[in-house]
Each structure stands twice: as structure tokens, then as C-alpha cells.
Amino acid sequence: MAENQTSTTELTSQYIAQVTNDLERNTKEQDRIAGDISTLKEQLLALQHDHTVLVQMQEALGGPRPAADTTPAAPSVPNQASAPTKQTGQAKPKKAAATGVKKTADKKTPAKKPAAKAPKSAAQPSLVDLIRGHLEKQSEPRSAAEITTVLSEAHPDRNIKTTVVRTTLENLVARSSAHRNKQGSSVFYTATTEPAAAPQAAAKTD
Template sequence: MTDTKTPTTELTSQYTAQVANDLERNAKDQDRITAEIDTLYEQLRALQHDHTVLTSMQKALGTMDTAAEAAPEEVEVPSVPRQKTKAQPASGKRVRAKKTVTAQGSETVEEPASEKPEAAVETSAAKATRPTLVELIRRHLTEQREPRSAAEIATTLGQAHPERTIKTTVVRSTVEGLVAKSLVQRTKQGSSVYYTAAETPEPTPSAAVPANDQPEAN
């Protein structure tokens, strides 16, 4: 009987010690968690207080913005004095002036409209009087004794008239148009095409009518 009771007593002592340790650990965990809850609760109360203050500030600022929009500040803008334009010398050309109005309703300085430069007028006149490409091609082919290709014609005319842009494709189409009108003759040598000026027959002078043979006026 004594041997049986001894192991049971030892086992009970072990369980008792373990339970006591668990209870102590549990109590410590409760204290720790309670302290954390208190800390978080204090932080929550501080955040709630800050939220209330910020909400009040937001409402106050919103009221101030509404009042500012309802009564905008008036800023006095000085008007720009009107300046007199200088008299333009008489040059035979009419000069139109433009008037620009500012946002305040005052007129600014009148600026004369830009006149057409004389160089542009001279350029337009020169373009109107210079010979056409058809005339240049016919003149060139008349002066040449040998057939000329479209590329050769374009190169020669481009060197003689550097102010003009003469392309081979344009020359070829122009010469073909002259061929269709029988003003230029076309010959083909292999895969190359050459052009020569067509021989224009000399006009036959009309026979003079004797004065006696002329019909009398009724």
C-alpha cells in the first residue's frame, strides 16, 4: 500500500506545480494585454480628440472660403492712356491701322498694317514676265542640232536658270505634250528617248493682188 501511494503523490505534486505555473503565466499575460489595451485606448481617445478639432477647423475654413467667394476683393486696374499715332508720310499707298482693345476697354497704340514689300512686288512681276517652261524647251531644242533627252534638257535649263526648279519628270511630261502637238519630234535609240525640234514650214507669202483686179466697191 505504501508503494502505491508514493507514485500517486508525486504525480499529484507535478500536476499541482504545473497548474500553478500556468496560472501565474496566465495572470501575467492578462496584465500585459490589459496594459496594451489601456495604451491603445489612450491612443484612440487622442485620435478622436484630434479628429474633433480638425473637423471644427475644416468647417471654419469652409465658412471663410464661402464668404470670400461671395464678396471678391475688387482690385483697381489703371487704364492705359491712349497714345496718338504718328503721321505717316504720303507714299501713294494706303496704310490701314489696327486697333486692339484691352480687357479694361481702353484702346492701345494703333499699329499700321504691314505693307507688301517692294521686293515681293518685283518678284511677282519677274515671275509674270519670265518665259514659260514650254518656251524654254522649244528654244533649247531649236538651238540644238542633235537630239536631246529629257534629263539633258532638264540639266541644261537648270544650269541656265538656277532661280527655277526644273525637274526631269516635269520636262519629260512637257516635251511629250509638245510631241502630241507636233511641235517636237521624238526618236528612240535602244531604251533611251530623244527629242528634237520639229521643222516648221516657212509661211508662203500671199500673192499680191493687182490694183486693177481688186473688186470695185458698190
């Protein structure tokens, strides 16, 4: 009887040691995966923030507006205890779902009606063209704030900001498409076509 009890005790100790080791490995693996998910979520949030900023800049510069918000939603972190079970149980359904999505995409590929709306956005004049055209119509210098007010009233559907208008005007000045005139602490802009006409008129008079 003593030998049987000793064998049972040793077997129980072996099982306990094995289970303890398995638990340690399982815990370490969960910690590693959770750390990877946390890092990926931070990267995704950074990309979403950059996406939002780029879309706002595109709209401010008069670029085509996106048809819809394509920013992906941040995934939720699954429970660590149930993560291994879910991965094993959903392996086959994911494959089937992917096949179904591919078949649906193949069927809808020939019809691309939404693309027909693109020319409407592309047909809109850019902010650069609007500012240059406005300056060419003016007989007196105009400030960035004045130009912003006029263009905002003429195009209420566009989000035109003074800072973007001022940057665009400075780019036109750098390309010799506009002149900068500073009066005190204020800066005014004129189109280059008007100053260019003056020397020609003076030459004819001489």
C-alpha cells in the first residue's frame, strides 16, 4: 500500500509541474500577443489621425472630396483567456467568408457607376485658380482676409480658410504670378498682369 501511495504522489507531482509550466508559457504568450495588439492599435490611431489631417488639407486646397469616410475603425482587443479558443474555432469560417467576399467583388466589378461622379469634383476650379482669377479682376490690392471673405461668399460649399489663402498667395508671389505690397503691418496682393501692362504703356508714350 505504501508503494502505491508513493507512485500516486510522484505522478501527481509530475502533473502539477507540467500544468504549472504550461500555464507559465500560456501567460507569457498572452502577454506577448497583447503587447503586439497594443502597438498595432497605436500605429492605427496615428494613421487615422494623419488621414483626417490630409483630407482636411485636400478639401482646403480645392481637391476632390472623398466619396465617403474610408478610415477603418480600431479593432477591439479580445479577452486574453478566450483568445486561443476564438482563433481555433473561427479558422474555417474566415476562409469561407473570404471566398464569399471575393465572389461578390467579382460579380460587381464590371459596374462602376460611382466613378461617373468623379468629373463633377474634378470640374471644380482649384483654390489657386479662384485666387488668381479674383486678383486679376481687382483694380486695387487686396489682403488675404478680404480675398477669403469674397471667395467664401461666392463658394459657400467650400471650406476656405484665411491661412490657406495666405499660403497660396505667397506661392503665387514665389512663381511671379502675384505681387506683394506691404503697407504698415498689413500685406496686400495684386495680380502680375496689371504691373506688367504699365511699362508697355509707358514705352508707347515715349
